[in-house]
Amino acid sequence: MRxxxxxxxxxxxxxxxxxxxxxxxxxxxxxxQTGLASTAEAASEPAxxxxxxxxxxxxxxxxxxxxxxxxxxxxxxxxxxxxVLRSFSEPMWGLQNYVWFFGTPVNLVVLQRTFEVSAWVTLxxxxxxxxxxxxxxxxxxxxxxxxxxxxxxxFWVSGVVRTMAWVILLQDSGVINSALRWAGFGTVRLIRTxxxxxxxxxxxxxxxxxxxxxxxxxxxxxxxxQAARSLGARPxxxxxQVYLPLSLPGVYAGAIIVFILALGFYITxxxxxxxxxxMLSTLVQNQVLSLLNWxxxxxxxVVLLVATFILLALAAPLMRxxxxxxxRR
Amino acid sequence: xQIHTRIVLGLVCMLVAVWLVAPTLVVIPMSFxxxxxxxxxxxxxxWQWYENFLTNPEWSSSFFNSLKVASLVAVVATxxxxxxxxxxxxxxxxxxxxxxxxxxxxxxxVPGVVLAIGIYAVYLDTRLVGTLTGFVLAHTILAIPFVLIxxxxxxxxxxxxxxxxxxxxGAGRLTAFxxxxxxxxxxxxxxxxxxxxxxxxxxxxxxxxxxxxxxKTLPVQIFTSITRDADPTVxxxxxxxxxxxxxxxxxxxxxxxxxxxx
Numbered sequence: 001m002r003x004x005x006x007x008x009x010x011x012x013x014x015x016x017x018x019x020x021x022x023x024x025x026x027x028x029x030x031x032x033q034t035g036l037a038s039t040a041e042a043a044s045e046p047a048x049x050x051x052x053x054x055x056x057x058x059x060x061x062x063x064x065x066x067x068x069x070x071x072x073x074x075x076x077x078x079x080x081x082x083x084v085l086r087s088f089s090e091p092m093w094g095l096q097n098y099v100w101f102f103g104t105p106v107n108l109v110v111l112q113r114t115f116e117v118s119a120w121v122t123l124x125x126x127x128x129x130x131x132x133x134x135x136x137x138x139x140x141x142x143x144x145x146x147x148x149x150x151x152x153x154x155f156w157v158s159g160v161v162r163t164m165a166w167v168i169l170l171q172d173s174g175v176i177n178s179a180l181r182w183a184g185f186g187t188v189r190l191i192r193t194x195x196x197x198x199x200x201x202x203x204x205x206x207x208x209x210x211x212x213x214x215x216x217x218x219x220x221x222x223x224x225x226q227a228a229r230s231l232g233a234r235p236x237x238x239x240x241q242v243y244l245p246l247s248l249p250g251v252y253a254g255a256i257i258v259f260i261l262a263l264g265f266y267i268t269x270x271x272x273x274x275x276x277x278x279m280l281s282t283l284v285q286n287q288v289l290s291l292l293n294w295x296x297x298x299x300x301x302v303v304l305l306v307a308t309f310i311l312l313a314l315a316a317p318l319m320r321x322x323x324x325x326x327x328r329r
Numbered sequence: 330x331q332i333h334t335r336i337v338l339g340l341v342c343m344l345v346a347v348w349l350v351a352p353t354l355v356v357i358p359m360s361f362x363x364x365x366x367x368x369x370x371x372x373x374x375x376w377q378w379y380e381n382f383l384t385n386p387e388w389s390s391s392f393f394n395s396l397k398v399a400s401l402v403a404v405v406a407t408x409x410x411x412x413x414x415x416x417x418x419x420x421x422x423x424x425x426x427x428x429x430x431x432x433x434x435x436x437x438x439v440p441g442v443v444l445a446i447g448i449y450a451v452y453l454d455t456r457l458v459g460t461l462t463g464f465v466l467a468h469t470i471l472a473i474p475f476v477l478i479x480x481x482x483x484x485x486x487x488x489x490x491x492x493x494x495x496x497x498x499g500a501g502r503l504t505a506f507x508x509x510x511x512x513x514x515x516x517x518x519x520x521x522x523x524x525x526x527x528x529x530x531x532x533x534x535x536x537x538x539x540x541x542x543x544x545k546t547l548p549v550q551i552f553t554s555i556t557r558d559a560d561p562t563v564x565x566x567x568x569x570x571x572x573x574x575x576x577x578x579x580x581x582x583x584x585x586x587x588x589x590x591x
Contacts (some may be wrong), residue, residue, distance in 0.1 A: 061421070068413040079447025149345065157570055157571045164563055175369055267534070298446070301440075305439065
């Protein structure tokens, strides 16, 4: 790994959560094993094969990626290009769609709201996931398996069905409101509000926060915390100065995944939200499908796309640096 | 750790766990509701929504469409993704392979709606809206990142000297791949296959745009049913899917355990 730091980091950037749901884990094979299974193994893996063999195979290497790249070009590259072009060219060439987007207060409100909701969801995810992921590293194998199961169960049922369940649970006559009334809090409006959207989205996105966080926490050497304690640090200080900094790469990785996915969320806000909690995705859909205005819809889409990529670009060096630090330690 | 910290931590975890699982589990009782409305807690007991799912052609056809699309996507995405993972792994130039890997993963981060309107625009021009080919193409590109990541992860821990050893024993490159490499990275490929299937089976945003009355996938049918009327058949479908997945995962668990012991 030391020989190919760049490559290793790139492989880890987004995929953290998926690597973690490798079937061996889903099926509980490596759950009982301690330590950072795949990364640790990769780290101790002997040097790559001698250069001659690599050269020998290099001729074929690019080739193998060609089919996937062609498909990518056709089904992602070309469509995105079409959208960008239409945002500038419909109904005529020029910047009018962008002028309209940034000149209409409603759009700016929605844009701001999209970021706001995503930030709330990310914050809620971090707060809920941190103790949960920590617990996953601290308990015995059986309980850990149960906790892993709870994270994976939401994946078993389609997102639409889960959102539907939230609609039923959150409605004014739903269970949550009945419980709140029974406890004397009165009815709290949850459905068709921003709070409802945040509750639903957080539940859908929580696994994407828990899994990377868990994979990082699993690799933290708890003896470091013990060492801090034995040197006289109080538990809170040992946590804040030793454990927390070591777990930050996981927090960053999870937070950026959650934030980016939240920005583009469509189904949950559409079903749980009301007119006052519309997010950008819904506006895009509305422009294209209902108003058939490809130019304006495209411009909104481009704004969303650019925002996503700017965020990714900003976050990448941050994550990379943290990874290196973690690796060095 | 102090005892009260432990208790608070345990309580928080329990709450989070309930929050994660609750929406999945409430669907089960909701599916037995007697009235034609989605409600929790449900009233009475009946099987009628399961019956409706099995007999109503709208539901069964969308279910089989999803099954067809997802199976094709699983195969195509696994082949393309595994090939790409191999190519990237064997590439000499680390910068190039890193860049290509990033490119192939972009479908995961492009906002769903943006990709969906793009694909919709192109499909309208090429008459692929509402066709099996259209669905398979779009879902394959969304599934490839998952395959790529799963296979790359197992290639990362695969000791390439084993291939060299096989070659030195006289195996051709294909034989070495078939008898040495493939069995060792098979878990990664299989998990990629599973992820690809699930990705396609569950995909809704692109599917909403490229569906038409002739070809609809299950998530689209669920979505339209929820927005049109509160038909409890949705809950029945959710329950069936949940049970099916549980059985598959339990089977995999048992199989994995047996393999580990044997």
